[in-house]
Amino acid sequence: MKASPVPKIAVWKFASCDGCQLSLLDCEDELLQLAELVHIANFLEASSRVESGPYDVSLVEGSITTEHDRERILEVRRQSKYLIAIGACATSGGIQALRNGASVEDFIRQVYAHPEYISTLRDSTPMSAHVSVDYELYGCPINKTQLLEVISALLQGRKPRVFSHSVCVDCKLRGTPCLTVTRGLTCLGPVTHAGCEALCPSYGRGCFGCYGPKESSNPSSLVSHLHEHLGVPFVELRRLLSSFTTQAAPFVEARKRFPPGT
Ligand code: SF4
Numbered sequence: 693m694k695a696s697p698v699p700k701i702a703v704w705k706f707a708s709c710d711g712c713q714l715s716l717l718d719c720e721d722e723l724l725q726l727a728e729l730v731h732i733a734n735f736l737e738a739s740s741r742v743e744s745g746p747y748d749v750s751l752v753e754g755s756i757t758t759e760h761d762r763e764r765i766l767e768v769r770r771q772s773k774y775l776i777a778i779g780a781c782a783t784s785g786g787i788q789a790l791r792n793g794a795s796v797e798d799f800i801r802q803v804y805a806h807p808e809y810i811s812t813l814r815d816s817t818p819m820s821a822h823v824s825v826d827y828e829l830y831g832c833p834i835n836k837t838q839l840l841e842v843i844s845a846l847l848q849g850r851k852p853r854v855f856s857h858s859v860c861v862d863c864k865l866r867g868t869p870c871l872t873v874t875r876g877l878t879c880l881g882p883v884t885h886a887g888c889e890a891l892c893p894s895y896g897r898g899c900f901g902c903y904g905p906k907e908s909s910n911p912s913s914l915v916s917h918l919h920e921h922l923g924v925p926f927v928e929l930r931r932l933l934s935s936f937t938t939q940a941a942p943f944v945e946a947r948k949r950f951p952p953g954t
């Protein structure tokens with residue numbers, strides 16, 4: 693693929709709430725600087741002007757939930773030198789993946805007045821289930837500073853420097869006392885990828901894992917500990933592991949310890 697003199701960026705939406713694209717718009721001052729270095733050729737959230745590919749970098753938000761999505765992501769991949777999946781929807785199927793393993797027909801009947809108009813795949817799946825992905829950026833929504841770092845790194849031909857430590861480390865860095873140790877609250881901070889600067893614990897609320905599992909984490913062990921030592925009921929632990937990154941493999945594995953009915 694022939695690269696253009698000024699790198700061309702495209703932003704794509706699949707099944708999603710647009711929150712991750714808004715994180716890019718939320719860059720404000722940095723976005724103006726970025727616009728001087730790259731050519732934003734396709735970003736419907738910001739402009740109706742669309743230029744055709746190929747693109748140097750495609751930022752892809754959302755999950756694959758329809759046959760049309762499946763065809764479209766193949767075309768996006770074909771037109772993109774680098775494809776970056778942004779956010780929990782694109783990296784693990786998002787909250788809409790709560791339907792995976794349940795009856796999608798039941799959901800459609802409950803939600804839509806005219807279910808006959810709905811055409812959907814049984815599961816909501818991440819980009820990586822359909823195409824090769826060059827980088828995955830976690831979060832619901834993503835952290836705008838991490839996003840700028842990933843774009844800069846790709847444009848400079850280097851590896852992105854995105855911290856891979858847990859939310860716990862950020863609690864320590866900002867001086868937030870551990871909610872589990874000091875207040876006995878349930879928190880997924882020890883197994884959740886950093887990126888939010890420990891937002892929820894700083895407001896006295898346990899982390900529910902919206903940045904997804906951190907590399908080499910052991911959610912199964914953490915939830916067993918929470919059950920055995922803090923008496924957290926199975927139903928609450930299942931719910932905790934079934935939110936924005938419900939289909940992330942380590943969370944799926946941990947839920948197997950508490951099958952429905954236990
Ligand atoms: S990851 Fe969260 S914020 Fe981003 S599009 Fe999906 S639901 Fe919205």
Ligand code: SF4
Pocket residue numbers: 859884885888889890891892893898899900901902903904
């Ligand atoms: S749920 Fe966890 S990862 Fe998500 S914003 Fe709250 S503390 Fe951060």
